[in-house]
Amino acid sequence: MSVALKRTFQNELTLNEVVTQYPDIPRLVIIKTDVQRRGIHYTERALSVVDPEIHLVNDPAISELFGSRDGVEKPLPASLLLRDGTSILVSSTPLEENPYLVDLVDGRLALVDNGEFIEHVEFWRKPRFYDLKTSSGVPMRQIFSARPQRLSIVQSSYCHFWTDHKGCRFCDINNNNKKRNEDAKARPRIKPQDISETIREALKEPGRFTGICLTGGSVLAGNGLFDKEVDLYIETLQAIGENFATKKFPSQLISSAFNEKQLKRLYDETGLMSYTSDLEVLNEDKFNWICPGKADNVGYQEWKQRLIRSVDIFGKGHVATGIVGGVELAKPYGFISEDEALRSTLDEAESLAENGVTTIFVVWSPRPGSDFHEQQNASLDYYVRLASGLHQLRVKYGLTVDFDDYRRCGNHPDSDLARLI
Amino acid sequence: MAIQLSSELQVLLNDRKVYKALATVDEAGIPDVVLKHSIFTAEDGNIHYLELLESSRTNHNLVRAIWFDGTVSIAVTGPDKQRFQIKGRPVEVHITGPLFEKHYVEVRQSLGDVELSGVWVIEPLEVIDENISFRRKEEDVNRPYFRHLDRLAKTPHK
Numbered sequence: 001m002s003v004a005l006k007r008t009f010q011n012e013l014t015l016n017e018v019v020t021q022y023p024d025i026p027r028l029v030i031i032k033t034d035v036q037r038r039g040i041h042y043t044e045r046a047l048s049v050v051d052p053e054i055h056l057v058n059d060p061a062i063s064e065l066f067g068s069r070d071g072v073e074k075p076l077p078a079s080l081l082l083r084d085g086t087s088i089l090v091s092s093t094p095l096e097e098n099p100y101l102v103d104l105v106d107g108r109l110a111l112v113d114n115g116e117f118i119e120h121v122e123f124w125r126k127p128r129f130y131d132l133k134t135s136s137g138v139p140m141r142q143i144f145s146a147r148p149q150r151l152s153i154v155q156s157s158y159c160h161f162w163t164d165h166k167g168c169r170f171c172d173i174n175n176n177n178k179k180r181n182e183d184a185k186a187r188p189r190i191k192p193q194d195i196s197e198t199i200r201e202a203l204k205e206p207g208r209f210t211g212i213c214l215t216g217g218s219v220l221a222g223n224g225l226f227d228k229e230v231d232l233y234i235e236t237l238q239a240i241g242e243n244f245a246t247k248k249f250p251s252q253l254i255s256s257a258f259n260e261k262q263l264k265r266l267y268d269e270t271g272l273m274s275y276t277s278d279l280e281v282l283n284e285d286k287f288n289w290i291c292p293g294k295a296d297n298v299g300y301q302e303w304k305q306r307l308i309r310s311v312d313i314f315g316k317g318h319v320a321t322g323i324v325g326g327v328e329l330a331k332p333y334g335f336i337s338e339d340e341a342l343r344s345t346l347d348e349a350e351s352l353a354e355n356g357v358t359t360i361f362v363v364w365s366p367r368p369g370s371d372f373h374e375q376q377n378a379s380l381d382y383y384v385r386l387a388s389g390l391h392q393l394r395v396k397y398g399l400t401v402d403f404d405d406y407r408r409c410g411n412h413p414d415s416d417l418a419r420l421i
Numbered sequence: 422m423a424i425q426l427s428s429e430l431q432v433l434l435n436d437r438k439v440y441k442a443l444a445t446v447d448e449a450g451i452p453d454v455v456l457k458h459s460i461f462t463a464e465d466g467n468i469h470y471l472e473l474l475e476s477s478r479t480n481h482n483l484v485r486a487i488w489f490d491g492t493v494s495i496a497v498t499g500p501d502k503q504r505f506q507i508k509g510r511p512v513e514v515h516i517t518g519p520l521f522e523k524h525y526v527e528v529r530q531s532l533g534d535v536e537l538s539g540v541w542v543i544e545p546l547e548v549i550d551e552n553i554s555f556r557r558k559e560e561d562v563n564r565p566y567f568r569h570l571d572r573l574a575k576t577p578h579k
Binding site: 023026027028029081083084085122125148149205206207208407419420 | 448475481484485487488489512513514515516517518519521522525526529537539
């Protein structure tokens with residue numbers, strides 16, 4: 001691969017420069033952020049120590065919402081773990097995009113950049129239930145996927161916003177879903193009994209999980225907007241709840257922006273403890289451009305109000321909105337400067353924080369199946385300032401984010417910092 | 422630079438009846454010292470500490486230490502007047518995986534319905550023998566001015 005083809009970062013601060021510039025932000029979190037930003041490539045040496053009996057490897061049969069950055073589905077390690085317990089959710093990235101290498105250094109897995117050792121890492125481990133089937137014969141790994149401490153279920157890997165070609169422009173959910181269907185690896189609709197049996201089995205592994213996350217594409221069907229989506233989640237949560245002695249269990253729903261009646265049903269009829277609904281980008285004009293389906297069906301201001309109203313139901317510290325950090329800088333209608341983007345995003349996040357809604361971000365990684373596949377994400381400096389800014393808002397407004405932190409999620413540099421709250 | 426703990430110190434650390442105190446510091450440099458039974462040595466020479474509470478001050482301070490290259494101190498006192506202090510650096514925390522699961526099971530068998538937040542790995546950097554007679558002799562030899570004259574008098578004053 002020609003070096004000239006690689007994405008360069010000549011006008012950006014390097015990892016070490018950013019670490020030096022922000023002494024109050026942990027180096028390990030900055031590393032995680034940059035690895036998510038640039039992606040990874042596994043060397044043959046690193047892959048030689050992958051043991052599918054022990055490690056979590058990508059499996060096309062496991063329903064993940066999004067595809068990989070290189071658009072290739074291979075049985076690669078699912079993701080990485082740093083020595084402080086921080087997860088790095090990252091996928092294989094084309095070499096021309098200049099990703100970090102995951103290699104062996106002194107016989108141990110390590111992140112390497114341009115020949116420089118960065119940090120040792122570990123592969124995630126496979127939970128025991130992955131090898132089992134439900135009584136109806138469905139592999140349990142097709143029902144729930146696992147992270148180091150979290151169980152995830154994707155209710156629907158089809159987003160109805162795409163039907164009218166109004167899917168979010170950074171998202172590849174339906175193209176990823178279509179590709180899987182073409183590969184004849186589509187998953188049948190999940191039945192409540194299979195869900196309940198899988199949870200029962202997962203709970204047999206001591207200390208393995210601390211939270212359950214439900215998510216999926218938006219479902220517009222039903223008597224009212226999103227009613228069908230709500231029904232599906234209630235059914236799923238009730239099936240999960242059969243396995244717990246307490247009514248409520250540590251859980252997160254990442255879904256569409258539901259109205260109060262729908263939220264009340266979710267809270268009253270299930271064990272759900274937290275609610276997240278992603279605005280994706282904290283600026284109305286950018287939202288209208290980047291998320292046309294959300295804008296048309298709900299609208300930016302109403303989406304915000306639904307989040308704020310949900311605090312009355314779920315409580316302060318139990319409601320969040322997710323944003324795709326950096327997508328506000330997408331071309332041609334995004335912010336021109338990172339300073340302006342950051343200021344606008346944090347101002348809007350503060351207006352939510354004042355009302356009990358916390359904001360978390362994922363590092364935008366342009367994927368082949370999305371409208372924005374040819375764009376580039378923001379600088380490391382930007383992401384560190386965004387993480388720090390969102391963390392400071394949580395400190396200022398006394399907001400916890402325990403349902404979406406380093407352990408119960410692992411995908412947000414800003415909520416990694418919440419370990420000190 | 423990591424050091425090897427003596428076998429005497431390893432035995433003390435692994436004795437659940439022996440008092441061990443773990444000292445950490447917070448963001449403002451304010452010390453936090455707590456008595457802990459769940460400190461012991463691992464086969465690789467490091468020290469393991471089982472943190473039961475994710476939200477404890479100790480855990481916060483350990484997170485801060487691993488993030489910002491901080492150190493901790495462990496004081497150990499044995500039944501035969503042994504007194505040691507170990508300076509160490511948190512280098513890893515297991516929140517998942519086989520080591521975590523092993524301790525999760527054991528700690529719950531031992532203490533009942535408790536949580537385990539993580540298994541902290543502390544690399545020992547320095548051991549100080551704090552036994553008072555040993556320290557006094559050391560000071561007498563190395564810092565001969567640090568003594569009151571009456572201790573040297575021909576006729577000790579009673």
